[in-house]
Amino acid sequence: MRMESNLQKAAEFLKQADKIEILSHQYPDGDTIGSAAALCRALRKMGKQAQIYCNDPFPGKFQYMMEGLTPQSFESQAVVAVDIADTQLLGPRMMQYATRVDWCIDHHGSNTHYAQNWVVDPTAAATTEIIARLIVEMGVEIDREIAACIYTGITTDTGCFRYTNATPATYRIAADMMEKGVDAAYINRVMFDTKSRARLELERRVLDTMAFYFQGQCAVIYVTKRMMKESGASDDDMDGLASLPRQVEGVKVGITMREKEDGSFKISLRSNNGINASEICSKFGGGGHPAAAGCVLHGSVEEARQSIVQAVSLVLGEIQ
Numbered sequence: 001m002r003m004e005s006n007l008q009k010a011a012e013f014l015k016q017a018d019k020i021e022i023l024s025h026q027y028p029d030g031d032t033i034g035s036a037a038a039l040c041r042a043l044r045k046m047g048k049q050a051q052i053y054c055n056d057p058f059p060g061k062f063q064y065m066m067e068g069l070t071p072q073s074f075e076s077q078a079v080v081a082v083d084i085a086d087t088q089l090l091g092p093r094m095m096q097y098a099t100r101v102d103w104c105i106d107h108h109g110s111n112t113h114y115a116q117n118w119v120v121d122p123t124a125a126a127t128t129e130i131i132a133r134l135i136v137e138m139g140v141e142i143d144r145e146i147a148a149c150i151y152t153g154i155t156t157d158t159g160c161f162r163y164t165n166a167t168p169a170t171y172r173i174a175a176d177m178m179e180k181g182v183d184a185a186y187i188n189r190v191m192f193d194t195k196s197r198a199r200l201e202l203e204r205r206v207l208d209t210m211a212f213y214f215q216g217q218c219a220v221i222y223v224t225k226r227m228m229k230e231s232g233a234s235d236d237d238m239d240g241l242a243s244l245p246r247q248v249e250g251v252k253v254g255i256t257m258r259e260k261e262d263g264s265f266k267i268s269l270r271s272n273n274g275i276n277a278s279e280i281c282s283k284f285g286g287g288g289h290p291a292a293a294g295c296v297l298h299g300s301v302e303e304a305r306q307s308i309v310q311a312v313s314l315v316l317g318e319i320q
């Protein structure tokens, strides 16, 4: 199978390489951080120099994965991107890497194959699932620290094992990581049962923006820069916000619009009932997974909302 042979090739490449830069996507989540940290730890265990780069700082709740990974400075000889489907997801400060990625390790079916080489497995619930296989292929023992990174990617990308992407293989890898000593209950509490006061203040405001379309089948919320400021929320407080609209009974498509620095809107789309989120977002140059995808829209809140709701209406077969 092409994917497996690519995994072996990626392992061979990394065994030969040194001075490796690992890239995570902008607005980093548990999977891109877990993938980067696990790979960085494995490469350093092999005696190599490796360093992680990202457009944005890693939120505090993910910092345990970076513990002990002291910064290294070197002239890069190889670049690996993890969990990054498209160069635009590198973020504006990382654009110089767009044409320099040697290997991309990813699980998005919408991956644009921008790298020289890639391992893309859309059946993997998280990129860390693939990273776990890659590390084994490189002949490195997965220790407790690496296992915690891999487990984190899996639990965050499956919403704590609730989404359709969690397969028997996903549970098996997670179980293997627990056997390596991962404190799964602790990680899940931090990821899913802990909120800052600022986040709660933000949710209060965000819920006020919720609008319903097509007899309640589509729900849209938005977050402006002003709402962030008023509630005292930072990027650290944004994780999982996009799951709010889909939680409402009867909603098949939940949309979250987040105003970016430049005034454009980052759209997060979540779907139920087999509606293809990635397909909807691809109309606007975005992509993602069948049930979770994103894109960027320009214009005012109303204009951006109108565009995305219009695209949803076509899929739901509704007249707007």
Ligand code: 5GP
Residues within 6 Å of the ligand: 083, 085, 086, 089, 108, 110, 242, 267, 268, 269, 285, 286, 287, 288, 289, 292, 293, 294, 295, 296
């Ligand atoms: P989120 O809504 O959590 O930012 O992203 C959901 C999924 O869609 C993630 O797997 C993410 O990589 C993907 N995604 C989000 N925004 C974009 C985008 O603008 N372009 C592409 N290709 N994928 C995106």
Ligand code: MN
Residues within 6 Å of the ligand: 031, 032, 083, 107, 125, 126, 127, 157
């Ligand atoms: Mn992922």
